Amino acid sequence: KNKNLQGIQGALGQVIEIPSKFEKSIEASLGAYMQNIITNDESNAKFAINYLKKNNLGRVTFLPMNIIKSNKIDTRNIKVGTSFIGIASDLIKFDDKYRNIIENILGRTIIIDNIDNAIKFAKENNHKFKVVTLDGEILNPGGSLTGGSLKTSTNILSRKRLISDFEEKIQNIKVENEENLKN
Numbered sequence: 001k002n003k004n005l006q007g008i009q010g011a012l013g014q015v016i017e018i019p020s021k022f023e024k025s026i027e028a029s030l031g032a033y034m035q036n037i038i039t040n041d042e043s044n045a046k047f048a049i050n051y052l053k054k055n056n057l058g059r060v061t062f063l064p065m066n067i068i069k070s071n072k073i074d075t076r077n078i079k080v081g082t083s084f085i086g087i088a089s090d091l092i093k094f095d096d097k098y099r100n101i102i103e104n105i106l107g108r109t110i111i112i113d114n115i116d117n118a119i120k121f122a123k124e125n126n127h128k129f130k131v132v133t134l135d136g137e138i139l140n141p142g143g144s145l146t147g148g149s150l151k152t153s154t155n156i157l158s159r160k161r162l163i164s165d166f167e168e169k170i171q172n173i174k175v176e177n178e179e180n181l182k183n
Contacts, residue, residue, distance in 0.1 A: 005047065006040075008044065012033055012034055015038060016102065017092060018092045019092075024134060024136040026091070027136065028136035036060070037062050045062035068100050070099065070100045071107055072087065072107030078125060078129075079124050087107060087108075089105075109130045113134055122139045127141060
């Protein structure tokens, strides 16, 4: 929001669009990355960091577009016994200029239907990849598991979709009202 800061693209969560069926899995996959700020380059990030420091405004992780490279899984390296839905970065929409950042963060994450298949898939691939279920359970590389209930009321991605849905409904109601007033 500060006009003195240049080269700020926005928070990662703002530049992606997720189909509703993948909201839980993608939000779980992103975790704290959702709030990371995309910048054009490292000098923009450095300037923003100095601004935060000078004004005692906290810490932020910046993702400079000129430095971060794609780290997407080569699907030939996946041992397929248990089927999976896809690689997280392939299941969302975003402007192509963010491809390296999105593939760096979500390009090594496999989305799968449920925890039983996730466990099988992880074993088949020697726990090499991050595997996330549609309900948001995470099997991390190396073997640790994360899960439990997710508070959907605080789900940033679903709120973004709901706002868009409500804006569309409001627009449709306005059009309908104008047509009724004409008649």
